[in-house]
Amino acid sequence: MATKKVTGSQAVILSLLEEGVDTIFGYPGGAIMPIYDALYDFDQQVTHILTRHEQGAVHAAEGYAKVTGRAGVCFATSGPGATNLITGIADAMIDSIPLVCITGQVASPLLGTDAFQESDVVGISMPITKWNYQITDADEIPEAIAKAFYIATTGRPGPVLLDIAKDAQFQELDFEYKKCTKIRSYIRDYQIDPFSVKAAADLIDAAKKPFLLFGQGVIIANAEAELKTFIEKTGIPAAWTLLGLSALPSDHPLNVGMLGMHGNYGPNVKTNEADLIIAVGMRFDDRVTGKVSAYAKNAKIIHLEIDPAEIGKIVKTDVAVLGNAKKSLAMLIDNVKENKHESWLQEFRECDKIEYKKVISKDIYPEKGGLTMGEAVRIASEKTNNEAILVTDVGQHQMVAARYFKFKHSKSIVTSGGLGTMGYGIPAAMGAQLGAKNRTVVAFVGDGGFQMTLQELGTIVQNKLPVKIVLLNNNFLGMVRQWQQLFFEKRYSFTELQNPDFIMITNGFGMAAHKVTKREELEAGIQKMLDHNGPYLLEVVVEKEDNVFPMVPSGASVSDVILEA
Amino acid sequence: MKQEFNITIFSENYIGLLNRITINFTRRKINIESLTVSASAIQGVSKFIIVVNETEDKVRKLVGQLDKIVDVLKAFYNTNEEIIYEEIALYKVPTDALYESDQIEKMVRKAGARIMEITREYTVIEKTGHKEETQALFEELNQFGVMQFVRSGRIAITRDPIERLSEFLKERDALLGSID
Ligand SMILES: Cc1ncc(C[n+]2csc(CCOP(=O)(O)OP(=O)(O)O)c2C)c(N)n1
Numbered sequence: 001m002a003t004k005k006v007t008g009s010q011a012v013i014l015s016l017l018e019e020g021v022d023t024i025f026g027y028p029g030g031a032i033m034p035i036y037d038a039l040y041d042f043d044q045q046v047t048h049i050l051t052r053h054e055q056g057a058v059h060a061a062e063g064y065a066k067v068t069g070r071a072g073v074c075f076a077t078s079g080p081g082a083t084n085l086i087t088g089i090a091d092a093m094i095d096s097i098p099l100v101c102i103t104g105q106v107a108s109p110l111l112g113t114d115a116f117q118e119s120d121v122v123g124i125s126m127p128i129t130k131w132n133y134q135i136t137d138a139d140e141i142p143e144a145i146a147k148a149f150y151i152a153t154t155g156r157p158g159p160v161l162l163d164i165a166k167d168a169q170f171q172e173l174d175f176e177y178k179k180c181t182k183i184r185s186y187i188r189d190y191q192i193d194p195f196s197v198k199a200a201a202d203l204i205d206a207a208k209k210p211f212l213l214f215g216q217g218v219i220i221a222n223a224e225a226e227l228k229t230f231i232e233k234t235g236i237p238a239a240w241t242l243l244g245l246s247a248l249p250s251d252h253p254l255n256v257g258m259l260g261m262h263g264n265y266g267p268n269v270k271t272n273e274a275d276l277i278i279a280v281g282m283r284f285d286d287r288v289t290g291k292v293s294a295y296a297k298n299a300k301i302i303h304l305e306i307d308p309a310e311i312g313k314i315v316k317t318d319v320a321v322l323g324n325a326k327k328s329l330a331m332l333i334d335n336v337k338e339n340k341h342e343s344w345l346q347e348f349r350e351c352d353k354i355e356y357k358k359v360i361s362k363d364i365y366p367e368k369g370g371l372t373m374g375e376a377v378r379i380a381s382e383k384t385n386n387e388a389i390l391v392t393d394v395g396q397h398q399m400v401a402a403r404y405f406k407f408k409h410s411k412s413i414v415t416s417g418g419l420g421t422m423g424y425g426i427p428a429a430m431g432a433q434l435g436a437k438n439r440t441v442v443a444f445v446g447d448g449g450f451q452m453t454l455q456e457l458g459t460i461v462q463n464k465l466p467v468k469i470v471l472l473n474n475n476f477l478g479m480v481r482q483w484q485q486l487f488f489e490k491r492y493s494f495t496e497l498q499n500p501d502f503i504m505i506t507n508g509f510g511m512a513a514h515k516v517t518k519r520e521e522l523e524a525g526i527q528k529m530l531d532h533n534g535p536y537l538l539e540v541v542v543e544k545e546d547n548v549f550p551m552v553p554s555g556a557s558v559s560d561v562i563l564e565a
Numbered sequence: 566m567k568q569e570f571n572i573t574i575f576s577e578n579y580i581g582l583l584n585r586i587t588i589n590f591t592r593r594k595i596n597i598e599s600l601t602v603s604a605s606a607i608q609g610v611s612k613f614i615i616v617v618n619e620t621e622d623k624v625r626k627l628v629g630q631l632d633k634i635v636d637v638l639k640a641f642y643n644t645n646e647e648i649i650y651e652e653i654a655l656y657k658v659p660t661d662a663l664y665e666s667d668q669i670e671k672m673v674r675k676a677g678a679r680i681m682e683i684t685r686e687y688t689v690i691e692k693t694g695h696k697e698e699t700q701a702l703f704e705e706l707n708q709f710g711v712m713q714f715v716r717s718g719r720i721a722i723t724r725d726p727i728e729r730l731s732e733f734l735k736e737r738d739a740l741l742g743s744i745d
Contacts, residue, residue: 122581127588131635134580151635182741184734185577185638191743309629 003174008138009038011175012102012164015145017045018177021073023064023434024048025057027084029077030117032104034169036075049434049463052455054081056427058088059453062097063431066414067389067439069222071098071152072431078104079117082163083124087421090128092159094418095243096216098152099159100145101125107167108136122163130158138171142178150180154188156307157220189306190323192331200278200302200319201335207276209344210236211267211299213259213288216243216417217281217306217325224248224410226329227280233333235340237348239267241282242402245413250386250406256348260288261552262399265359265561266351268552271296272559273347280304281325284314285418294557304328358563359549364404370543371519373400373444373472379526380442380470381405388440389414389432391467393425393449396478399548401444423452426469430456433465440468440530447473447499457509460535468529469537471502474544482547486565506537513537569598569645570624571721574613574631575605575638575730582636586613589630595619599652601718607730610638614650616719639733643723650721654699654714655681656690662709663688669709676702687712 006014012035016024024046028036039048051057054076061072072092076085082103092099106115122134131151133144141164148160204210218227224247231238231248237256238248248255257264259271268290271277277299282288289295292314300318303311304325311320321328363374377400381388386406391414392398398415407413414432416424429443450471460467477495484492506513512532516525522540529538552561576582583602590597598616605612617624624642631640660683663669669688673680678692692702699716723729 123584126581126585127592183635184737184741186635187737187740191740307633309626309633313626313629 003176005172006175007034007038007169008141008164008171008173009034009169011138011141011173012145012169013038013042013046014175015142015177016073017042018179019145019149020070022046024073024075025051025060025064025431026075027051027054027057027077027081028075029081029104031078031106031166032075032081032102032169034166035102035104035164047434049430049459051427051459053453054084055087055423056453056456056459058085058099058101059091059421059424059427060431060434060456061099061101062088062092062095062424063391063414063428064435065092065097065099065431066428067411067432067435069220069411071100071149073100074102076101076103077117078106078121079119082121083119086124086128089125089159089161091416091419091421091424093128093130095416096157096220097159098157100148100152101159101161103161103163104169105134105163105165108165109167111136111165121161125161128159129161132161132163134163134165135168136165138168138173141168141173142175143180146178146180147183150183151186155186192321192323192328194331196319196321197328197331197335200321201332203276203300203302203319204234204236204278204332205337205339209274210234210276210278210341211270211274212236212238212278212280213241213282214238214244214247214280215241215282217304218244218247219410221281221306221325223281223326223329226326226333228252230329230333230336233338234336235342235345236278237270237341237345239263241285241288241417242415243413243417244282245402246407246410249408254345256345257352258403260285261290261554262403262548262550264352264403265355265550265563266348268550268558268561269351270348272298272557274299276300276302278302278304280329281306283310289314290552290556290558290560294559355550355563363400371517371522371540372546373397373542374404375519376470376472376522376526376540376542377401377404377444379523383526383530384440384442388412388442389436391415391425391429391432391441391443393443393445394420394422394479395446395449396474396482396546396548397444397446397472422449425449426453426460427456429467429469430460430463430465433467442468442470444470444472446478447471447475447497447502448477450502454505457506457511457537461510464534466534469535470526470529471537471539472542473499473502473539474542474546475499476544478546479548481545485545485547486553502537502539511535511537513539515539515541517541567618567620569616569618570621570642571645571648571650571719572613572615572617572624572628572631572640572642573721574615574640575733576611576613576634577636577638578604578609578611579636582611582634585634586631586637589627590617593623593627595623595627599718601720605730607734610730614719614721638737639730641729643721648721648723650695650719651693652696652699652717652719653691653693654703654716656692656703656706656711657687657713658690658706658709658711660684660686660688669706672702672705678702
């Protein structure tokens, strides 16, 4: 490629185009103005979404990344702009989401002088980025951006941050772009060791009660087909972590449900009866394991994982298969014998019956009392033919949505797992809608979290993004209230909210909205929301003091999961 | 059980990398007992030697995280038995004390230390050795009033016949070449 003279700012945009970026989420300010000025000439090639807060931009970029599998890109200015990104970057780090964040920085001669809007964003973001770098010379821009995309999207993905000094944005350089294909200090994938595959296959063939747990690693590696083939060949029941949701269709006969604190009864209880755990692309988070010293004690553990630091981090592994799950599962498929585990699977189904009777039927088909979150989720899922993208905020509604929303397609869940970031839902939904323009995006949010980022309704309206928002209003910080009820003697310390008129607020942003309070109105209300051409908010006033069950109380073993208080 | 471990890190020589490394210790509340960084035998590659007093389980997990840092080439750890290590200490004592008796000179000889510089006011003594040894000499000399004292971080090499890094870089090249 011939070189041409451009400014650093133009080089930023040209480099992003070389990486195939079509959408940028951002917010301008002094130190990034040259880049915004360059962007002005590229409105045909790239869509820039002006959010109402930098936190909105970064969560939107996460939502976009989740549904596309590509890096989400966001821009912010120096100082407060950059620090407003921090929550989202931390969220992306713990949930392995590829992001490329570009922040403006004061001009390089001013670095370290406490200049106006100077903050050490490279220092601040170091613990929460996979990699970050400060650019003070325009010549570095193409290579740094190429490296940023390579690092963000390969291996175990994660956020990267590039901090570009304002003088470098003005400087000229000879622009030439080369994609990054390797970094000597960085391994993005491993050659799968055939001996460990063989050892794993032997354990799998010999197991009487094998149980497969899958996480987001399956989705990141595009290994959904391999996962399905593997469990079908071996007859092994499979359960998912919150972030692994949608990798296996909900109605698959071997899909036995969700793991963890508010997961299904069977998967939690049976973890401690299994004689073999096959963990694929998951990291044994404490919300999944409960008390580790009482976790899966009867089982040998096989761990298929791309990040060597995850192996043996929480639980002792018997066989580790290091590498990309798509490849390791494919090799395992070739090495295992065909098998069936009918009676073992039946044990899960028995648990389902108990859970259905004690919990699920009351949640999703209640006959009396106030509206439940569960019925709203069930109806929305049914009416979208189980084909929508589900976005959630954080709290009770998140757990209920994960439990009762059904899926046919992978990459259909956008939720904050590791960090549990309230305020994530609304901006992530708009990012998801931009990443999947032809799909229905349904976002469930609580009345607490909604008020953390509701200003993004303005962004949704300005960009005509047809997201469907279901606000499940219980007038409480519900999840915290549930813990106060169960573990703090109902001392409801600062969890009740005096809420505004959400319909008026939403209408004020120019968005259609409707409120339902009665069971008879719910279905029609959801239908109307889905039929509406454009963004829509449906407020569902639900029972104030409902709890989410089953529950593994924190510190308890997974087999001590409780079905009622 | 806690014991002394020596963490060796080979990395690119980039700005900020020390910070990226040490935050992994801070986050896990692991104290750094000593730290040395300098150019390694391979051009452009820095070598860190960090001494901690921790359980092996914690050290193993910590090293896993360090090894994962994008700009780190390789991180590993050893017990004291697996390596040859030294520290260097400098002591400044009043020259008067040296002339008044031959005790200091005897201490220096016995400890295998050497005198680097003598001025009218002070004398600088240098000793290499393990911490207990340099510390013992400090206690002895301090009878005469040590005016200044400094001890370096630890430097260490493994008992392997070759530098692990060169071997490792070859393997890494092969690996990077083999992954599509
Ligand atoms: C930014 C942030 N602050 C605090 C919390 C702690 N927290 C977890 S769930 C929750 C309550 C959420 O309430 P709401 O949004 O109304 O949803 P609900 O639980 O009622 O469905 C809180 C405060 C959090 N996860 N994130």
